[in-house]
Amino acid sequence: MKKTVSLFLRISITVGLLIFLFFRTPIAKIASVVLQADLRWLIGAFLLFFFLNVLVFLRWFLLLRGRGIHVFPPRLFLSYLVSLFFNLIFPSTIGGDAVRTLDISQHTQRHSSGILATVVLDRVSGFLGLVTVLIFSLLFGYNVFNDASIFLATGILLFVVLVFCGMMFSGRFFGLFASCIPFAGVREYFEKIHAETKAYKGHRAVLWLSWVISCVTHVGLAFTYYLTARAFGLDYSPVYFLIFVPMITAFSSLPVSIGGLGIRDTASVFVFAKIGIAAEKALAMSLANFGYMFLLGLLGAIGYVFILYRRRV
Numbered sequence: 001m002k003k004t005v006s007l008f009l010r011i012s013i014t015v016g017l018l019i020f021l022f023f024r025t026p027i028a029k030i031a032s033v034v035l036q037a038d039l040r041w042l043i044g045a046f047l048l049f050f051f052l053n054v055l056v057f058l059r060w061f062l063l064l065r066g067r068g069i070h071v072f073p074p075r076l077f078l079s080y081l082v083s084l085f086f087n088l089i090f091p092s093t094i095g096g097d098a099v100r101t102l103d104i105s106q107h108t109q110r111h112s113s114g115i116l117a118t119v120v121l122d123r124v125s126g127f128l129g130l131v132t133v134l135i136f137s138l139l140f141g142y143n144v145f146n147d148a149s150i151f152l153a154t155g156i157l158l159f160v161v162l163v164f165c166g167m168m169f170s171g172r173f174f175g176l177f178a179s180c181i182p183f184a185g186v187r188e189y190f191e192k193i194h195a196e197t198k199a200y201k202g203h204r205a206v207l208w209l210s211w212v213i214s215c216v217t218h219v220g221l222a223f224t225y226y227l228t229a230r231a232f233g234l235d236y237s238p239v240y241f242l243i244f245v246p247m248i249t250a251f252s253s254l255p256v257s258i259g260g261l262g263i264r265d266t267a268s269v270f271v272f273a274k275i276g277i278a279a280e281k282a283l284a285m286s287l288a289n290f291g292y293m294f295l296l297g298l299l300g301a302i303g304y305v306f307i308l309y310r311r312r313v
Contacts, residue, residue: 129214
């Protein structure tokens with residue numbers, strides 16, 4: 001019952017936000033922006049987006065290898081693509097992460113806590129890279145853009161990331177968190193995850209490399225938005241995108257909508273309005289980037305139906 005209510009609320013939030021955006025921004029205006037787009041810039045943006053996802057896959061591959069979990073790279077990449085598909089239909093990235101955790105756990109015959117630990121580290125290192133890029137962008141671009149709300153949001157994101165790092169690598173910090181869990185079974189499962197993540201303290205090179213990959217991917221994602229903006233006739237400094245896109249990514253990761261839809265688009269319209277980008281162009285940029293995700297998710301869906309699902313039936 002709770003799951004049904006939760007799903008209904010997320011669908012309602014997604015649909016409600018999209019209706020609000022399309023009511024404020026006529027579809028005819030958005031269609032006009034899209035139809036006048038330069039396909040060369042859009043193709044370049046998609047190819048960059050695909051390359052960045054290969055880097056994210058590599059980050060997860062390295063984290064798995066760091067714990068001695070060996071999976072044939074094409075098989076692991078297929079699992080990653082399938083998770084992208086489920087990210088589109090489940091709330092935020094939680095659904096996709098659960099799918100790839102269970103898939104690789106079954107494939108390797110390893111306890112799911114060990115696989116989930118790599119997925120959690122993958123996500124946290126991603127957010128750490130996001131905050132790093134955002135901080136450096138603000139430091140070097142404060143003359144270009146100066147808004148107290150961005151600095152406040154960055155501070156909040158940094159605090160959240162540090163809390164997660166503390167829970168993963170500090171036994172004392174994790175103990176404070178675990179003491180708040182009332183169910184013994186759930187607490188034991190989290191303790192297994194903590195033991196797995198803490199073990200990475202002996203593999204610092206893997207953690208550093210994961211952080212570097214995360215920084216590169218978030219810089220690249222900002223340039224994906226920049227290339228998309230150029231396709232729609234917008235020519236703004238890349239610094240704006242290095243500041244705004246990490247914020248948009250953070251908001252779209254909140255598990256309150258389906259596939260980040262609605263949240264991502266609302267955040268895009270809001271932040272890009274600060275530099276004078278019209279709502280129809282900001283919304284077109286956001287929907288185009290969702291389109292890139294949809295295309296990769298479609299590859300994952302095909303892989304799931306014709307390869308993974310058939311192997312299990």
